[in-house]
Amino acid sequence: MKLALCAATTHLSLVRHFNGVHLACGAHMAIATRNELPVRHPVRRLLWPHVYGTQYSNEIVTIDQMVEGGDFESVFSFTHDGTCRLFEATYHDFELTSIHPALDAQRRGVAQAGFATPALDNRTALYDVMERHCRRYLAVYYASDAALANDAAFGAWLDALDRDIP
Secondary structure (H helix, E strand, C coil), X not given: CHHHHHHHHHHHHHHHHHHHHHHHHHHHHHHHHHHHCCCCCHHHHHHHHHHHHHHHHHHHHHHHHCCCCCXXXXXXXXXXXXXXXXXXXXXXXXXXXXXXXXXXXXXXXXXXXXXXCHHHHHHHHHHHHHHHHHXXXXXXXXXXXXXXXXXXXXXXXXXXXXXXXX
């Protein structure tokens, strides 16, 4: 049981969270946001606190946790080289739908599985709060979804995300 718990913790922490969210998705979102959206663009202004926080977090992780002899090597059951190889091996397995709790639960067969899902329920509630905030924010700048879809900078940003996120 302890071995299974350690394996699940390692997978969730290193593969699904750090490698998927921070490296495969967050870094590319930060680059696309900075490169494709003008400084005063509403979507860039909405995302910038998250972009800044993610990049700062990535820097701290690289300096303190991912380096040889760092926290990842001390806490998890991989050497530094093993951790790097794990990231390389799983980088392209990232599924963007894992960011959306309902889509992720459906993809993994957890939705309506007949058992309690308190973590999923909490994650869904938090996601809903953020989505409602984003919708209200964007409604200030865009009269409709079509108006947002016709924003050239927004389109370039989406194209960059499609191209760069595995």
